[in-house]
Structures are given as structure tokens and as C-alpha cells.
Amino acid sequence: MFQDASQRDGQSRAIESCPLPRGVDLELLRRMLLTREIEARGVGPDRHPLPVVLRGRSEAGIVAAASALGPGDRLCASAAYAGAHLARALEPVRAPALPVVGDFLAKATGVALGTQLSRGTAVTLALIPAPQLAFERAAECLEVAVSRALPLVVLADEEGDEEGAVEAALPAAAGVGIEVEVLGGPEPETAYAACADAVAGARGGGPKLILMPAASVVEAGTGWGSAARPNDAVAAYARRLMEHGHPREQLRELRRQAESEARFG
Amino acid sequence: MTTRIRYSDAIVEALRMEMHRDPSIVLVGSDEQAEELASAFGGDRSVAVGRSDQGRIAVAAGAAASGLRVVVDAPLETLGPALIADLAAAVAAADEGRAPLIVRIPFGASSAGAPASRRALEGLLAIEGLAVVAPSTPADAKGLLASALHGAQPVCILEHESLGGHVGGVPEGGHQVAIGSARVTASGSRLTIISSGPASLLAEEMAAGRDGEVTVLDLRSLRPLDRDLILDCVRGTGKVLLVEQHDSPATGNEITALIVGEAFEYLDGPIRRLQLDPSDSGARDALEAACGELLSY
Numbered sequence: 001m002f003q004d005a006s007q008r009d010g011q012s013r014a015i016e017s018c019p020l021p022r023g024v025d026l027e028l029l030r031r032m033l034l035t036r037e038i039e040a041r042g043v044g045p046d047r048h049p050l051p052v053v054l055r056g057r058s059e060a061g062i063v064a065a066a067s068a069l070g071p072g073d074r075l076c077a078s079a080a081y082a083g084a085h086l087a088r089a090l091e092p093v094r095a096p097a098l099p100v101v102g103d104f105l106a107k108a109t110g111v112a113l114g115t116q117l118s119r120g121t122a123v124t125l126a127l128i129p130a131p132q133l134a135f136e137r138a139a140e141c142l143e144v145a146v147s148r149a150l151p152l153v154v155l156a157d158e159e160g161d162e163e164g165a166v167e168a169a170l171p172a173a174a175g176v177g178i179e180v181e182v183l184g185g186p187e188p189e190t191a192y193a194a195c196a197d198a199v200a201g202a203r204g205g206g207p208k209l210i211l212m213p214a215a216s217v218v219e220a221g222t223g224w225g226s227a228a229r230p231n232d233a234v235a236a237y238a239r240r241l242m243e244h245g246h247p248r249e250q251l252r253e254l255r256r257q258a259e260s261e262a263r264f265g
Numbered sequence: 266m267t268t269r270i271r272y273s274d275a276i277v278e279a280l281r282m283e284m285h286r287d288p289s290i291v292l293v294g295s296d297e298q299a300e301e302l303a304s305a306f307g308g309d310r311s312v313a314v315g316r317s318d319q320g321r322i323a324v325a326a327g328a329a330a331s332g333l334r335v336v337v338d339a340p341l342e343t344l345g346p347a348l349i350a351d352l353a354a355a356v357a358a359a360d361e362g363r364a365p366l367i368v369r370i371p372f373g374a375s376s377a378g379a380p381a382s383r384r385a386l387e388g389l390l391a392i393e394g395l396a397v398v399a400p401s402t403p404a405d406a407k408g409l410l411a412s413a414l415h416g417a418q419p420v421c422i423l424e425h426e427s428l429g430g431h432v433g434g435v436p437e438g439g440h441q442v443a444i445g446s447a448r449v450t451a452s453g454s455r456l457t458i459i460s461s462g463p464a465s466l467l468a469e470e471m472a473a474g475r476d477g478e479v480t481v482l483d484l485r486s487l488r489p490l491d492r493d494l495i496l497d498c499v500r501g502t503g504k505v506l507l508v509e510q511h512d513s514p515a516t517g518n519e520i521t522a523l524i525v526g527e528a529f530e531y532l533d534g535p536i537r538r539l540q541l542d543p544s545d546s547g548a549r550d551a552l553e554a555a556c557g558e559l560l561s562y
Contacts, residue, residue, distance in 0.1 A: 076327070102347050102354075103323040106314075110293070110327020110335075117291060117309060118332055137320030144314060144324070 020189060024067075025241055028188055030254045031063045032234045035083035037262030058157040059083040060233035061186030061212050062127060065155050068195035069125055074115075076108035077127035084127055104128055105154060109141040112150040112207075123151045123202045125195070130156040130165035130211065133172060142176040145207040152207040153198040157186065158214040166211045173209050182211045186233050189240075267404075267434035275403035275435050276369070276424070279410040280336065281305060282439065290414060293325040293337040318343035322368065326351040329366040330358045334414060341372035341423070344385035349392070355419045356394040365419045367410070373426030373544075389421050390488055390515040396444050397488045399423040399461040403433040405485055408442030420444060423487075425462045425510075427544055447491035449498065453479040456559055457498040458552075459520060460508035461487065463543040468508060471552055479556065487516045495520060496528050503533035504559045508541050508552065534562035 020028065036059070059082075066075055066084035075088050108126030115122050132138055133156055145152045158165045166182065173180045181198070183190050191212060198208040238251055270278070284290045284305075295315045312328075314321040318339045325337035339348070355366040372382060389397050396418055400406040406424070413420035450465065451472035457480045458468040465483040472479040482498050484490065499505055505524060507517045517538050524536060539555045541548050 074331075102351055103319060106320045106323030107327035107330070107351070110324040110329070111331045112327075113291075113312060113324065114328040114331025114333045117328075118289070120331075135317075137317035137323075140314055140316045140320055141324065144312065148312075 020192060025244075026246065026250075026254065028064055028067055028192070029234075029238060029241060029251065030258060031067065031083065031087045032060050032188070032237070033255050033258035034086050034261055035059045035063055036234065037258045038082050038086070041262060058159065058186035058212060058214065058233075060188045060237055061183070061191035062155075062157065063087050064188035064192035065127070065195040065210070065212075066125065068192050068199055069123070070199065072122045073199065074108075074111050074122055074124040075127070076104045076111060076124055078102065078104055080129075081127045084125075103137065105132065105138050106141050108152060108154070109145055109150065112145065112152040113148065116148065116150055121151075121203060123153060123199045125199070126152065126154045128154065128156050129162060130158045130169055131162050132156070133165070133169040139172055139176055142173070142178050142207070142209070146176055146178050149205040150207050151202045151205065153195065153202050153210065154207065155191075155195065155210045155212060157212040163214055166213045169211060173211075179206070179208045180211065181208065183213065186212055186214065188233065188237050266437045268437055269432055270403055270435050271429070272400075272403045272406050272424075272431045272433070273429040275407040275433075276410055278435070279407040279414070279440075283411055283414040284310065287334060287414065289332070290334045290336065291328060293321055293328065293335055295321070295338060319345070319348060322348050323351055325366055325368075326355050329355055329419075334365065334367070336367045336369065336414070338369040338371065341370050341385050342381040344370070344388065345381070346388070349385070349388040352389070352395060352419060352421070353392050356392055365413070365417060367413045367419070368421045369410075369424055370421055371424050371426055386423075387515050394418065395488065396420040396486065397423065398444060398486045399425070400442075400485060401425075401428065401462050401465045401483055403431065404435045404440070405442050405448075405483075407435050408440045409444060409485065411439070412441040412444050415441065416444065418444075423462065427463050431466075442485065445486045445489040445491055447485055447494045448483045449480060449494070450483050451479060451481040453477050453481075453502065455502055456480070456504040456506060456556060457482060457502045458506045458508055458556070459484065459495065459498070460510070461485065461516075462510055464508045464510045464541050464548075467541075467543045467548060467552060471549065471556070475556070478560065484516070490516075490519060490523070492523055492527075495523060499524050499528045500531045503531055504562065505532070505536045506555055506559055507536065507538045508555075509538060510541050510543060514538075534559055 062081055063083040066087040069075065075084055077084050105126050105128050108124045112124040156169060181194050183194060194210050198210060201208060241251060242248055292311045293314055314324050322337055322339045325335045329335040389395060398409045398420060400409045410422060450469045453472060455478045459482045460468050461484040465481060468481045472481045480498050480502055507520060509517050521536055537555055537559055539551065541551060
């Protein structure tokens with residue numbers, strides 16, 4: 001299981017404290033499974049990844065975070081965060097057409113600036129790999145966001161091979177003066193709750209940075225409950241749903257739906 | 266009424282006038298620029314992102330995508346593939362009815378010939394729907410920027426470093442120059458020189474000493490090209506010299522293809538192309554020699 005929230009320093013929250021409403025919880029799982037199916041189709045028959053690299057190891061938290069946005073809110077993220085785009089109702093067939101390059105924190109800062117200057121109420125969520133926070137331009141964008149109290153939420157996640165990036169980002173974030181929350185891992189319920197809180201806060205004015213470390217061991221796959229993937233966030237989430245009374249067959253049906261929906265091209 | 270002002274002041278004048286006219290215009294600039302305009306319009310409409318050229322243009326692209334009309338500056342050599350992709354996305358956003366992005370691009374002696382600059386310019390000229398202009402006079406600098414801020418399409422404005430202090434007459438008040446319109450700066454009957462930026466000023470100066478022999482066409486707009494005026498000039502003189510200074514052959518290739526395709530029968534000699542840095546001491550001589558060679562056909 002993931003590192004418990006209480007084991008980390010700084011602000012955090014316990015999984016048990018934020019159960020999701022019935023219906024929302026199943027929708028989250030459906031989106032995660034759809035992301036997995038898209039990801040599975042991004043891997044060739046010889047198991048070599050195709051050029052579009054999805055950040056598949058944190059998709060449970062990413063899908064949940066993007067699901068916390070309101071209808072008029074904006075998402076700024078590369079194609080690597082396909083799960084977030086799917087959560088925002090992107091048709092699966094359009095996922096490969098998303099841009100894979102670009103500075104999405106800077107773009108999100110601009111979008112939030114535009115919202116503020118046009119007196120809009122939308123909040124912008126930027127999803128970026130945590131190592132990008134080390135760039136000078138990232139610090140400058142966060143400074144602009146703080147100084148202008150922009151309606152911006154930045155979620156920086158960490159893949160397995162980027163371990164330590166979240167810890168490394170903390171001093172820079174403190175230097176900028178942005179409010180920071182560190183999650184225990186890519187666990188969907190805490191990511192959803194943290195993002196929902198941050199969005200509500202940002203709507204009133206003021207950015208927030210959420211740091212989401214990698215889980216210690218995660219393997220991508222389309223199933224759940226397997227002993228070979230004990231730390232798979234999607235599998236763990238599915239197990240919790242079953243513990244909360246959702247029938248196994250209902251969850252299997254969601255998986256079948258996701259497989260069917262992802263068959264494009 | 267015109268007043269004589271510097272090229273750089275003409276740009277600031279256009280920005281001031283248009284920002285007064287349209288409250289959706291915002292400047293995302295380097296620190297100095299942002300501070301200067303913040304004093305006139307308040308900090309809201311002038312955002313300083315001075316430490317990173319890449320970050321600045323990405324912030325501007327994001328703001329434009331959310332409906333603002335954004336003016337941003339970025340040196341030519343910093344426009345790498347990711348920023349070119351941002352500009353292409355801005356074109357797509359403008360096609361969907363969102364406000365355009367206007368990118369002021371200083372370039373010149375410090376970046377001339379640099380592979381990064383050449384690639385950047387070729388990348389810009391390859392984006393369908395993106396206008397690229399290169400004003401050579403203060404009046405054109407003011408008029409083209411004003412047109413860009415009135416229009417619905419993303420525009421890149423190439424501002425040669427050597428022109429900043431160039432003084433010329435500028436119409437007072439509102440003044441626009443249509444994007445895609447070239448200008449004949451000298452009229453002659455035997456040869457057409459097609460150029461833009463500082464090279465067109467040099468060509469104009471040289472033509473003045475050749476007593477009605479040379480027509481000089483200042484493109485002003487590298488994309489879209491003023492195809493009709495180019496063809497009219499070529500048909501009138503029969504000989505063509507393309508003077509290029511932008512480190513990219515893309516515009517010259519396009520013009521050559523246009524002339525060969527649409528006015529081949531009017532040509533009395535080969536189309537010559539001359540790479541020229543107008544700041545070189547030998548630039549005038551090189552231009553004279555190329556003209557002399559063509560006129561001898």
C-alpha cells in the first residue's frame with residue numbers, strides 16, 4: 001500500500017478522511033481503466049514503447065486530480081497525461097493528437113492570467129513532471145502566479161525514475177512563497193480531495209502547488225487484484241471500491257467498457 | 266501630418282495607442298519593457314517574464330488562448346521547436362476565433378548566420394496561417410504593429426537591431442499598414458530589386474543614384490507575400506535581383522517559384538539572389554556589382 005499520509009512531513013491528508021461520493025468513485029475507476037487501455041495501445045507488440053510516452057505510473061492520481069475540476073475550468077497538460085484529458089471528456093480517438101512538447105506550466109500561467117484579466121471564474125490546472133520545477137522558468141512562472149494571485153493549481157508528479165524530484169522541489173517552492181501540499185503518493189482519493197480543495201481556494205484567488213511523489217513499486221497493467229501488482233494504485237483503488245460494497249462484476253463491466261471504448265484506429 | 270521619430274519609438278507609440286483603444290491587449294515582456302508600459306497602463310496589462318524567453322512566449326501563448334490579445338517579444342534564436350509548436354497552436358486557436366498572439370522578434374548582427382536563427386525563421390515561415398512581417402521604416406513599424414493588433418491572425422514582427430535608431434516620418438494618430446502589402450520605394454524601368462528590412466533601405470539609396478533604372482520593392486510582409494505587386498514589378502522591368510538578409514532562403518524560394526510560374530515570359534535574364542548583410546562595409550559595392558551584372562544582360 002502507499003506510504004500513509006501521516007508518515008510524510010508537511011501538509012497531507014489521510015485516505016480514510018476523503019471518501020468519494022458513490023457514482024463519482026466508479027467514474028474515476030472507469031477513467032483510470034480507459035487510460036490504461038490507451039496506454040496499453042501505446043506499446044508495440046514487441047513491448048517497446050511508442051514515441052508518445054504516457055506517465056502511466058501516476059495515472060490514478062492524475063485522473064482523480066483532473067476529475068476535481070469544474071465544468072468551466074481549464075486543464076494544461078501534455079499528451080503524456082492522457083488520463084487527465086480523458087477525465088476532461090476528450091474522446092479517446094483524439095488523445096494521440098495532443099501536443100507532447102511545450103512548457104505547460106508557463107502556458108497554464110498565461111491561461112490563468114487571461115482568466116483573471118477578463119474577470120473569469122475558471123481555475124487552470126497544470127500537470128507537469130516534478131523535475132521541471134527545477135527550471136528557472138518554472139520558478140519565474142510560479143512567482144508571477146503568486147504575485148498576481150492567479151487562479152492556478154499546479155500538480156507536479158514523479159515517475160519511478162524521477163524519485164527525489166518532489167523533495168528537491170520543496171526548497172524552490174518555499175522560496176517562491178507558493179502554498180504547497182505534498183501527497184503520500186499517486187493515490188486517487190487523496191489526489192481528488194487535494195485538488196478539489198486547491199481549486200476551490202484558487203477560485204477565490206491564489207495559486208497552489210500539489211506535489212505527488214511516485215509510489216514505491218507500481219506496474220502498469222489492465223487488471224487488478226493481482227498479487228504481482230500489490231502497489232498498483234488502480235488495483236488498490238478497485239479493491240477499496242469492492243471493500244466499500246461495489247460488486248466485483250460491476251467493476252469487471254467497467255473494464256470491459258474501457259476496453260471497448262479504447263478500440264480506435 | 267507626420268512627425269519624425271525613431272523606429273523603436275514608433276513601435277512604442279503604436280503599442281500605447283492600441284492599448285488605449287483595446288483593453289484586451291496585454292504585453293508580456295522582458296522586465297524593462299513591462300515596467301515602461303506598466304507606468305502608462307498599470308501593472309495589470311503589462312506582465313514581466315524577463316528571465317526566460319521560452320517561458321515568456323509560453324505564458325503569452327496561454328494568455329492568447331484564453332482570449333487576450335497578447336504582444337510578446339522573443340529573440341529569433343530562442344524560437345526552438347517547442348515554441349514554434351506553440352505558435353502553430355496559437356494559429357489554430359486564432360482559427361477557432363480566439364485572440365491572436367503578436368510576437369516581436371528582435372534579430373540582427375548578433376544572431377546573423379546562427380543555425381538556430383535560420384532554423385527558427387524557416388520554422389516560422391512554414392506555419393500556415395502565421396503572418397511574418399519585417400518593417401524597414403518607422404512608419405511601417407507603427408502601421409504593421411497596429412494592423413496586427415486590429416487583426417485576427419497571429420503575427421510575427423521581425424525587428425532588425427540596426428533599425429532601432431533609424432529616424433523617419435510617421436503619420437500621427439491611427440495609422441495602419443495592411444499585412445501582406447509590399448511597397449515600391451523607388452521606380453525604374455530595367456531592374457527590380459526585391460528585399461525587406463535594412464537591405465531594402467540600402468537598395469533604395471543605391472537606386473536613387475541610378476537615374477530611373479531600378480525599381481525597389483520593399484516586401485514588408487514575408488508571409489503572406491504581395492504576389493500581385495511582385496509580379497507587376499517583374500513584368501515592368503524583366504530583370505530581378507532578390508536581396509536576402511534574413512538567413513533563410515525560404516522567402517526567396519517562394520518568390521522565385523512565383524515569378525517562374527506566373528511571369529516567366531517577361532524575364533530578360535536570370536533571377537539573381539544576393540545574400541547581404543547591410544551592416545557590412547562592402548554591402549553597397551556587392552549590391553552595385555550584382556545590379557551591374559544583371560543590367561548587362
